[in-house]
Amino acid sequence: xxxxxxxxxxxxxxxxxxxxxxxxxxxxxxxxxxxxxxxxxxxxxxxxxxxxxxxxxxxxxxxxxxxxxxxxxxxxxxx
Numbered sequence: 137x138x139x140x141x142x143x144x145x146x147x148x149x150x151x152x153x154x155x156x157x158x159x160x161x162x163x164x165x166x167x168x169x170x171x172x173x174x175x176x177x178x179x180x181x182x183x184x185x186x187x188x189x190x191x192x193x194x195x196x197x198x199x200x201x202x203x204x205x206x207x208x209x210x211x212x213x214x215x
Contacts, residue, residue: 152198153203154195156196158194165180171210177199178196178197179198
């Protein structure tokens with residue numbers, strides 16, 4: 137198809153993987169800050185419903201090369 141020739145096969149966002157998911161805004165922000173303190177670039181996507189805050193999730197994505205390090209940092213906070 138002609139559209140496949142002009143669009144990139146993989147976007148920049150597809151190189152990111154989800155490392156954390158929560159329905160609590162404050163926990164998502166805490167984890168984002170902890171990861172950024174360690175030098176990990178984080179993308180926060182809020183999929184919460186704007187009408188009802190108890191539906192949906194907040195997801196944190198990092199580059200696929202930082203997944204193991206990010207998961208270690210997240211788990212370390214619970215020790």
